[in-house]
Amino acid sequence: MALFVPHYALAKRLGRTELRSEAATVGALLDEIRALVPPEEWRASLRAAILVNGRHIHYLQGMKTPLAADDEVWMVFPSSGG
Amino acid sequence: MKSLTATYLEVDLTSGGSSARPVPSEVVELYLGGRGLGARLLFDSTPPGLDPFDERMPIIFSVGPLTGSAAPQSNRFVVTTKSPATGAIADSHCGGSFATKLKKAGFDGVIVRGRSPRPVYLEIKDGKAELKDAAHLWGKGTVATQAALPASFGKAVIGPAGENRVPFACIVSQNRIAGRTGTGAVMGSKNLKAIIADGSAATFERDEAFKELQKEVTEFLRSHPMTGQILPTLGTANLVMTCAGRNIIPTRNFQKGHDRRTPELAGERMRDELLIRKDGCLSCPVKCGRHIRLGKGEGKGPEFETIGLLGNNLGIFDMQTVAELGELCDDLGMDTISMGGVLGFATELTERGLLNSELAWGRVEAYHEAIEATARRSGLGAELAEGTRALAKRRGGEEFAIQVKGLELPAYDPRGCFGQGLEYATNNRGGCHVRGSTMFLEATGPVSIDPHSTAGKPELVVFQQDMNAAVSSLVFCYFASYAVLPAFAFKLEASSAAYRLAMAAASRATGPALWLAMRMKNPAQLLWFEKFLSAAWGRRVGLGEFMRAGARIYNLERLYNLREGMSGSADTLPRRLLDEPTFPGAKAGVPLADMLRRYYRVRGWDSEGVPTPATLRRLAIRS
Numbered sequence A: 001m002a003l004f005v006p007h008y009a010l011a012k013r014l015g016r017t018e019l020r021s022e023a024a025t026v027g028a029l030l031d032e033i034r035a036l037v038p039p040e041e042w043r044a045s046l047r048a049a050i051l052v053n054g055r056h057i058h059y060l061q062g063m064k065t066p067l068a069a070d071d072e073v074w075m076v077f078p079s080s081g082g
Numbered sequence B: 001m002k003s004l005t006a007t008y009l010e011v012d013l014t015s016g017g018s019s020a021r022p023v024p025s026e027v028v029e030l031y032l033g034g035r036g037l038g039a040r041l042l043f044d045s046t047p048p049g050l051d052p053f054d055e056r057m058p059i060i061f062s063v064g065p066l067t068g069s070a071a072p073q074s075n076r077f078v079v080t081t082k083s084p085a086t087g088a089i090a091d092s093h094c095g096g097s098f099a100t101k102l103k104k105a106g107f108d109g110v111i112v113r114g115r116s117p118r119p120v121y122l123e124i125k126d127g128k129a130e131l132k133d134a135a136h137l138w139g140k141g142t143v144a145t146q147a148a149l150p151a152s153f154g155k156a157v158i159g160p161a162g163e164n165r166v167p168f169a170c171i172v173s174q175n176r177i178a179g180r181t182g183t184g185a186v187m188g189s190k191n192l193k194a195i196i197a198d199g200s201a202a203t204f205e206r207d208e209a210f211k212e213l214q215k216e217v218t219e220f221l222r223s224h225p226m227t228g229q230i231l232p233t234l235g236t237a238n239l240v241m242t243c244a245g246r247n248i249i250p251t252r253n254f255q256k257g258h259d260r261r262t263p264e265l266a267g268e269r270m271r272d273e274l275l276i277r278k279d280g281c282l283s284c285p286v287k288c289g290r291h292i293r294l295g296k297g298e299g300k301g302p303e304f305e306t307i308g309l310l311g312n313n314l315g316i317f318d319m320q321t322v323a324e325l326g327e328l329c330d331d332l333g334m335d336t337i338s339m340g341g342v343l344g345f346a347t348e349l350t351e352r353g354l355l356n357s358e359l360a361w362g363r364v365e366a367y368h369e370a371i372e373a374t375a376r377r378s379g380l381g382a383e384l385a386e387g388t389r390a391l392a393k394r395r396g397g398e399e400f401a402i403q404v405k406g407l408e409l410p411a412y413d414p415r416g417c418f419g420q421g422l423e424y425a426t427n428n429r430g431g432c433h434v435r436g437s438t439m440f441l442e443a444t445g446p447v448s449i450d451p452h453s454t455a456g457k458p459e460l461v462v463f464q465q466d467m468n469a470a471v472s473s474l475v476f477c478y479f480a481s482y483a484v485l486p487a488f489a490f491k492l493e494a495s496s497a498a499y500r501l502a503m504a505a506a507s508r509a510t511g512p513a514l515w516l517a518m519r520m521k522n523p524a525q526l527l528w529f530e531k532f533l534s535a536a537w538g539r540r541v542g543l544g545e546f547m548r549a550g551a552r553i554y555n556l557e558r559l560y561n562l563r564e565g566m567s568g569s570a571d572t573l574p575r576r577l578l579d580e581p582t583f584p585g586a587k588a589g590v591p592l593a594d595m596l597r598r599y600y601r602v603r604g605w606d607s608e609g610v611p612t613p614a615t616l617r618r619l620a621i622r623s
Helices: A008-014 A026-034 A039-045 B025-031 B034-045 B098-104 B142-148 B180-189 B208-223 B225-245 B267-273 B304-314 B319-332 B336-351 B364-376 B380-384 B387-395 B418-426 B438-444 B457-471 B478-483 B497-517 B528-537 B543-563 B575-579 B592-603 B613-618
Strands: A002-005 A019-021 A049-052 A072-076 B006-012 B018-023 B059-062 B077-082 B089-094 B109-113 B120-125 B128-133 B154-157 B171-173 B176-178 B192-198 B275-279 B289-294 B297-300
Touching (some): A008 A039, A019 A026, A026 A049, A049 B225, A072 B225, B025 B543, B034 B077, B059 B180, B077 B176, B089 B543, B098 B154, B098 B192, B208 B478, B208 B528, B267 B319, B304 B336, B319 B364, B364 B380, B418 B438, B438 B457, B457 B543
Parallel strands (some): A002 A072
Antiparallel strands (some): A002 A019, B006 B018, B059 B077, B089 B176, B154 B171, B154 B192, B171 B176, B275 B289, B289 B297
């Protein structure tokens, strides 16, 4: 089962800092998560980057990126500083 | 055009004498101020091969052409000397209020040479300098030292680590830190505990056009998602979750890219659970500093780098504990990045049986004791105080000694941002992330130029390094440059066609576009930096001239390093970062060699990494 780590605000909404999923793709996993939160709160998450094992899904297969057991999927927002 | 002459105060600690030294307009016009002018002065005033602790070695404090103007994020100073950590040029930057106070005292900088026979501090007041006895301050931490000095003065002080010449000792001003490259050790070698400054000189004449520009840029920074929302709301700790998700936050001496417990150190948690108030430098609208609740009361919230190196890297996941270790380093006067790097390396050495110590991942008490011992060079601390590179020479483990040119790496593992790896390898002051912050455009920002590709990275790194050299010579805070990316990039939805288009364009077009841009004269004023410089100088400065100044400064620093015996072979990364993968499916780390060859060509250097005569002529560099 893949591990999903939501961004901070989503984690607070879900009441969990990580979830396990048997979804076969990133798209399917996000569909599962979307069903758990109100649509207006999900909208804010659409600007987050989706990373699978540290790699942005844009450079993988997008929403069709397949997930294997032990894969880690993170949702994070842009950041900067130093 | 206004007179651009800069006036430095020269002080000889051996003789106790001082005098004003004008720096001619034509030099200022080429090197701007701050970092650039400091590099020129260091290059010209030292013979080759001078040891950082030789009493003839100058330590140079510089402000910039906008200091005292109240332009946003302009209130910083730069310390330039030769680094005892690297043997390369050292420049370290700091906010607070010291820069404006020095300008009010009548100077654009201070050059200190010689060695006092006893501990002293330098007081600069309304154009006059006086050395005062510091016997009562010697041995004190930076907090107590500042408290004991007159309240109205701007201060730059060292702690016990600087007195003991720890090569990563820093200089502290209020609670801001000139952290990297060990400038505090050079100050300590001179028996100089502090410099304080105050005065009533006019600092900057602001006409209506300048005030309008100041207002416009302040409003822009306040409205930009990065400088107006993310940094003010979360401080630099906003990076924790992103870097963990990206698998690039140092973990157990860079053995991994994150830990399951990393989210416990998130900036959002600091905001929700510990934040008392925001903190920041004079005339800065961002206020990225944090003041938080600590076990003993309250104190400074840790920066991302402190969280990364003294927290996550050491297996410590309690924010208050990390903050306390950070405050301990600040008070003793040591760079938290290097200290965390040394402790991570020493812990792995211990794990492998190469060092006999109590250090173990997450063992807070042992780390606390080791930090104290390092500053005082006692017991194990005597070895740790020499830094990672020296420790590896003595104990082994060079392949996992995470340093470049002798400077410990900050909290971005370059195996997840190849351009940042090239930047680390080629930075003039060694393993540093704020010479270009390429990771922002590859990994942490809103649009990601494929971090696992080498395409366009040499051009990107050169552009970023030159831009940084110019910005930090003004002396502006480099955080302002994070607002260069348009705000709409932060609002794109990750699944939208516009986002995909922006990502593809950034990855494919960045290299060629920057290659072309760096060869154009470009008289346009595209950023606020050139506009402010134009206002200070009383003549128009375009982006092309501004960037050429950055390239000139960068190349001059390179020439200094070459002169001091540092060749192109030092442009590399630790073997762990080159060879050991941290991403599933990867066979190695950073593919540096190909990027480096191209980087030299883009820079106009030969295959050994030496600037060609044509490059020096093009940039009007006298060597």
